[in-house]
Structures are given as C-alpha cells and as structure tokens.
Amino acid sequence: MTKGTVAIVGAGLVGCVAALAFEKKGYKVLLFESRPDCRSPDQIAKYSFRSINLAVSARGIETLRFIDDKLAEKVLANVLPMHARMVHDLKGNQVSQDYGLNGEAINSIDRAYLNRLLLDEVDIKNNIKTYYNHKLVASDFEAEGGRVMLTFEHEGKPIIFEVDSLVGADGAYSTTRKHLQRNVRMNFSQDYIDHAYLELYIPPNPASVSNEDKWSISPNHLHIWPRHAFMLIALANLDGSFTSTMFAPWKCFEELDSDDKIIGFFEQNFPDALKLMGKDTILNSFHQNPRGSLVSTKCNPYNLAGKCIIIGDAAHSMVPFYGQGMNCGFEDVRVLINILEKNEFNIQQTYDEYSMTRNKDLLSIIDLSMNNYTEMRHSVVxxxxxxxxxxxxxxxxxxxxxxxxxxxxxxxxxxxxxxxxxxxxxxxxxxxxxxxxxxxxxxxxxxxxxxxxxxxxxxxxxxxxxxxxx
Ligand SMILES: Cc1cc2nc3c(=O)[nH]c(=O)nc-3n(C[C@H](O)[C@H](O)[C@H](O)COP(=O)(O)OP(=O)(O)OC[C@H]3O[C@@H](n4cnc5c(N)ncnc54)[C@H](O)[C@@H]3O)c2cc1C
Incomplete structure (x- = not known):
C-alpha cells in the first residue's frame, strides 16, 4: 500500500532528492523532466567539454544522510574539501582565510556527476518512475475526486497524468510556480542584479608528474580574486582542472568586445589567473560560454492546500555567493518530510505548515546570499x-x-x-x-x-x- 501518488516536476538536483525522500516515506513517485536523461551518451558528449562544479556543505549533506547514509558517503567519496578561501591579490600573493573554527570544509563537487549519481539512485527504487522529455504545460488542481491533472508535452503531443499531489522542483523559471500563481494569492518578487557570470577554465597542471601535483594551485581552497567591482573564483575538479567563474557588471562584459581587450583586462586585473588559464583558454571561454544572469526570487505561500507545493529554486532562487542554493533546496526536502511525519502524513496540513514556517528561513538566506557578494568581491581584503x-x-x-x-x-x-x-x-x-x-x-x-x-x-x-x- 502506498500513501498516494506524488508527481515531482524537475529531475534536477532538488527534484531527485525529493523523489528519494517521498519514496522512502511510502509514496509512489512519478518524476518528470523536460530534458533528455543527462546520463545518455549523446548528452554526456554534448556537455563533455564543460565541467561545472558547486559547493556542497553541511545542510546538503545532512539531507543526503537523512535519506540514506550510504548515498551521502557516495557523494562525499567524490568531493574535494575546501577548508579555506584563498585570496589572490594583484601581485599574485595568496592568503588563506579559514572557513571554520575547527577545520570544517565545504566541498567542491561536479554538478553533472551529482545529478547522475542521484538519478542512478532514483532508478534503483521500484516506486519511482521517471519520465524524460516530459515538459509540464498545464495543471488542473480541480480534477475529479480531488485529484490533480497534469498535462505534459512529450514528442510534440500532450500526455495527461492524474496524481494526488504535485511537487514543483522545476527551477528558477518554474512552470509549476506559474500554475500555482493562478490559483493562490501568492506574493512574488524577482530581482535581477546588475552583474552577470561567465564560466572559465583552469586546465590541469601541465608540469604534473604525479597525482598529487595535478592541480596548479591548492585544490583544497576556494580561490577568490576580489577586485571590488568584480571578481573571479575557482573551485577544483578531481581531474586536476578548476572551474572558474567571473562575476562582473553586464557593462564590463559588454565592453570586453575584442580579444585584445579581454587579454588586456586579465593582464591588468588577474595576471596570475591569466598564466594559469592561458590566453587561448580564456578567449575560448569568452567566445563559447554564455553570460548568465543572476536572479533572486521570493514568494509566499509555496503551496495550494495539499495539491501542490514548490521547493528548491522554483521557490527561492538566490544569487550564488553563499554557495547555498542547492544546499537550501536539499534542506527544503528534509524540513518538508519532517513536518509530514509530524503531521502523520496529512499532506494539506504539512504543506500549509511548511509555507508558514519555512518562509522566514528562505528570506534570510536569499538576503544573506545577496550581501555575501560584497563580502567576496570587496570586504575580504x-x-x-x-x-x-x-x-x-x-x-x-x-x-x-x-x-x-x-x-x-x-x-x-x-x-x-x-x-x-x-x-x-x-x-x-x-x-x-x-x-x-x-x-x-x-x-x-x-x-x-x-x-x-x-x-x-x-x-x-x-x-x-x-x-x-x-
Ligand atoms: C554560477 C552558480 C553557482 C552556484 N553554486 C552553488 C554552490 O556552490 N552551492 C549551492 O548549493 N548552490 C549553488 N548554485 C545554485 C544551484 O545551482 C541551484 O540552487 C540548484 O541547481 C537548484 O536546483 P533545482 O533542482 O531546484 O533547480 P534546477 O537545477 O534548475 O533543476 C530544475 C529541473 O527542472 C527541469 N524543468 C524545468 N521546467 C520544467 C518543466 N516545465 N517540466 C519538466 N521539467 C522541467 C529542468 O530541466 C531542470 O532539470 C549555483 C548557481 C549558479 C548559477
């Protein structure tokens, strides 16, 4: 006997974790993803040239443990702990600033690897069925028998599913949130900051002779080049490379409109990073990678009775300067399931209580993330x-x-x-x-x-x- 059928929209990081958590508590889960399976060979080939990492920290790990200790261990087996930030000045001097009081670390992990690992875990569960290339296009919260009727677009055709409840984990531009907004008096605000980001790349150490020296700078630091109005950061990957991200005002990116200007900018502001990356790699990244916008969204309530709730970026996208977006999304799942258990699996009571109690925490981390940009690019020096x-x-x-x-x-x-x-x-x-x-x-x-x-x-x-x- 299952406790009911829950549809989770979005098989990103938070959607997968939510699917595992609901399944663990006895629900039948249908997990829908608009994109193809990211583990398929053509998807792996498509993204093989880019390795994007993020920092997983205690809140994220706590949630993974809440689901399954072994899952948390599998994740932790593939991270690079970062105990401190390394601040690079204009002359190339590096100063280490500890993150914790007792050597605690945040952990660099390959985002694609983490998503694949979570999907592998999802696949093992009999009570989770995953549908790729299924894009949510309509939600009817007044379907017969108090159920929720969802319409997905699959290979150009509509497909309908009926479920007891819908969990939207479909990211910052959430369709679920839009459907919810038509049915709930939801307060909603969205703020774009005037800064963009661009992913760059530091290759493995070319002079490496052993596994230990494959990184050209310390792999156990989050590297920052704070330059007040803009900054560069870099997190290590297991293969010896670093994923670096430049954050700067849109205007600054727009002004870097020729190869000479780009290289000149790096010579002036990040001379040591220029050496680590190499001119060709920098130009390649500037030509090939998109500039990403940075958005914060706040809303409340997050639910419509027991019929629908939004979690993760769908409910609270935040600028990435506290490294908490995913960690907070994972925490959403743990908080939600704890309330569900406390309320003896009464979904409506749970969703209502979650909206009431979770809001203050989400507003806090959204604001903290915004403030931390000033700290990272300016205050740390x-x-x-x-x-x-x-x-x-x-x-x-x-x-x-x-x-x-x-x-x-x-x-x-x-x-x-x-x-x-x-x-x-x-x-x-x-x-x-x-x-x-x-x-x-x-x-x-x-x-x-x-x-x-x-x-x-x-x-x-x-x-x-x-x-x-x-
Ligand atoms: C530059 C940068 C660095 C970051 N660094 C960190 C970090 O260090 N630590 C951290 O914790 N967080 C970090 N974040 C934030 C983190 O990436 C997000 O918080 C996290 O990915 C949110 O996960 P999610 O599953 O909620 O949403 P997403 O990852 O956006 O996943 C949503 C999924 O839903 C699918 N989907 C969308 N619409 C539909 C639809 N209509 N139907 C079906 N499926 C749909 C999408 O295809 C996608 O797979 C960073 C973000 C950025 C931009």
Whole structure:
C-alpha cells in the first residue's frame, strides 16, 4: 500500500532528492523532466567539454544522510574539501582565510556527476518512475475526486497524468510556480542584479608528474580574486582542472568586445589567473560560454492546500555567493518530510505548515546570499573585515557554542536555521561594534591623556574634564 501518488516536476538536483525522500516515506513517485536523461551518451558528449562544479556543505549533506547514509558517503567519496578561501591579490600573493573554527570544509563537487549519481539512485527504487522529455504545460488542481491533472508535452503531443499531489522542483523559471500563481494569492518578487557570470577554465597542471601535483594551485581552497567591482573564483575538479567563474557588471562584459581587450583586462586585473588559464583558454571561454544572469526570487505561500507545493529554486532562487542554493533546496526536502511525519502524513496540513514556517528561513538566506557578494568581491581584503573575523574567532573560542561566526552557522550548522543564524549574528554584530567602539574610544582618550601630559596643556585637560562630565 502506498500513501498516494506524488508527481515531482524537475529531475534536477532538488527534484531527485525529493523523489528519494517521498519514496522512502511510502509514496509512489512519478518524476518528470523536460530534458533528455543527462546520463545518455549523446548528452554526456554534448556537455563533455564543460565541467561545472558547486559547493556542497553541511545542510546538503545532512539531507543526503537523512535519506540514506550510504548515498551521502557516495557523494562525499567524490568531493574535494575546501577548508579555506584563498585570496589572490594583484601581485599574485595568496592568503588563506579559514572557513571554520575547527577545520570544517565545504566541498567542491561536479554538478553533472551529482545529478547522475542521484538519478542512478532514483532508478534503483521500484516506486519511482521517471519520465524524460516530459515538459509540464498545464495543471488542473480541480480534477475529479480531488485529484490533480497534469498535462505534459512529450514528442510534440500532450500526455495527461492524474496524481494526488504535485511537487514543483522545476527551477528558477518554474512552470509549476506559474500554475500555482493562478490559483493562490501568492506574493512574488524577482530581482535581477546588475552583474552577470561567465564560466572559465583552469586546465590541469601541465608540469604534473604525479597525482598529487595535478592541480596548479591548492585544490583544497576556494580561490577568490576580489577586485571590488568584480571578481573571479575557482573551485577544483578531481581531474586536476578548476572551474572558474567571473562575476562582473553586464557593462564590463559588454565592453570586453575584442580579444585584445579581454587579454588586456586579465593582464591588468588577474595576471596570475591569466598564466594559469592561458590566453587561448580564456578567449575560448569568452567566445563559447554564455553570460548568465543572476536572479533572486521570493514568494509566499509555496503551496495550494495539499495539491501542490514548490521547493528548491522554483521557490527561492538566490544569487550564488553563499554557495547555498542547492544546499537550501536539499534542506527544503528534509524540513518538508519532517513536518509530514509530524503531521502523520496529512499532506494539506504539512504543506500549509511548511509555507508558514519555512518562509522566514528562505528570506534570510536569499538576503544573506545577496550581501555575501560584497563580502567576496570587496570586504575580504578590508581591515575591518579581517579584524571582525579575528574578534569572532576569539569570542567563539571563549564562549564556545554561544558565539558562532555567521559563516559557521550557515555553512556548517544545519541544526541552526537560517533565520536563527541571522538573529544571532545581528546580536553578535552589535556586541562587536560596542567592543570596537570601546577600544577606539579608549585608544583616543589614552592618546589625548599622553598628549596632555607631554604638553601639560590646560586646554586638553579642560576638554578631558568636559568629556568625562558628559
Ligand atoms: C554560477 C552558480 C553557482 C552556484 N553554486 C552553488 C554552490 O556552490 N552551492 C549551492 O548549493 N548552490 C549553488 N548554485 C545554485 C544551484 O545551482 C541551484 O540552487 C540548484 O541547481 C537548484 O536546483 P533545482 O533542482 O531546484 O533547480 P534546477 O537545477 O534548475 O533543476 C530544475 C529541473 O527542472 C527541469 N524543468 C524545468 N521546467 C520544467 C518543466 N516545465 N517540466 C519538466 N521539467 C522541467 C529542468 O530541466 C531542470 O532539470 C549555483 C548557481 C549558479 C548559477
């Protein structure tokens, strides 16, 4: 006996995880994907020239473990842990900044590999049936018997399925969300930032003689070239290469409209990266790879009774600067299933409760992601930021669990929800600000006192006595 039939639209990272989680709890799952199977030879050949990676961290891993410990281990067997960011300055100097207090790491993983692995896992389950080349085009939430009728386009023809509930995991431009919006008074906002991204590539070390030296820079760092208005990042791949991404204003990309300008730009701003990539590789990437836009979407509620709910990027796409988009989407699944169990599998109650309780966390991580762009491209080299990081480190060691840097809470502590992390950080920030002000004021008063002693100035003494009377 199954608990009912759930259609999941989108066999991307979040859709696959959702399919596995619902199946585990006794549902029959129909998983629909508009594209062909990404494991088919022609798809592998089509994308073989591009290796795109992302960072999987504690929230994502916690969800994989929630589904199956062995699945989490399979994923972790193919990651490169990154314990710190490596900041590259204009002269090519590299400075390492730890991510965690105790050597914790975020993990670089090949996105395509992860999707294939999840699909392999999906294939093993008898109660999940996957339909590729099926694009959701219409949803009727008032079908007979309280069921949901879905129309998919397959090889140019419509195909209809009836299910008990629809889970939309169909990404930032979600069709499910659009269908939901026609039936629910959903608040919705979408913000494009004025910056775009372009994927670049650092080849394996050409001078490599062993497995250990196949990377030309440290594979256990997330490399950043912060240049205030724009930046470059790079994450290692298992084959010795790095996937690098340039983030910059659209205008900046538009102005780089000739090979000379592109190379000149790299010579001026990223000379060491230019050496690592090579001129031809850079030009190739600029000519072949698309510029991607960066969008944030907020909405609420996420559901229509027990008939439909959206999760992952469909519900909350965010700019990628906290490396949380997928991790948060995985967490959506864990949170949803936990509520489902708590409500003894009453789907309507579960979806309603999820919409009510999850919203504050999603808004928090969307905003944190936006703010982190300034941190990555600008603040990481500022003295104020470095001082705050030092103070945070000291206080965290003294007060243990009571004081945690924001990055630690977001990336390494899935037991602390995003909104709680923001609440704690706001309080911590206020305390640090008071400490810094106190130190600054004491330093100023100290200096003035010394000066007054040296000069025996009555004016300064008068000023000081006034200051203390205030
Ligand atoms: C440059 C960049 C770097 C990033 N780095 C990180 C990172 O380091 N860490 C991290 O956690 N996140 C990162 N992210 C975010 C992450 O990529 C997304 O959050 C994640 O892919 C969302 O997964 P999803 O399954 O919700 O959506 P998607 O991955 O978009 O999958 C949606 C699926 O639905 C299918 N689909 C769409 N419409 C239909 C339809 N009508 N019918 C049927 N199927 C449909 C699509 O084909 C697709 O397969 C990054 C994003 C970008 C842009």
């Amino acid at each position: 500022s003295n104020t930021y470095l001082l705050r990081k030092k103070i945070d480190g000291i206080l965290a060691r003294v007060f243990k669990n009571k004081w945690l840097p924001l990055y630690t809470m977001v990336s390494f502590r899935p037991d602390i929800m995003y909104s709680e992390a923001v609440r704690r950080e706001t309080r911590q920030k206020a305390i640090v600000r008071s400490i810094v002000n106190l130190v600054q004021n004491s330093a100023i008063i100290g200096l003035v006192l010394i000066a007054s002693r040296l000069t025996r100035s009555t004016i300064i003494s008068k000023f000081l006595s006034k200051w203390f009377k205030r």
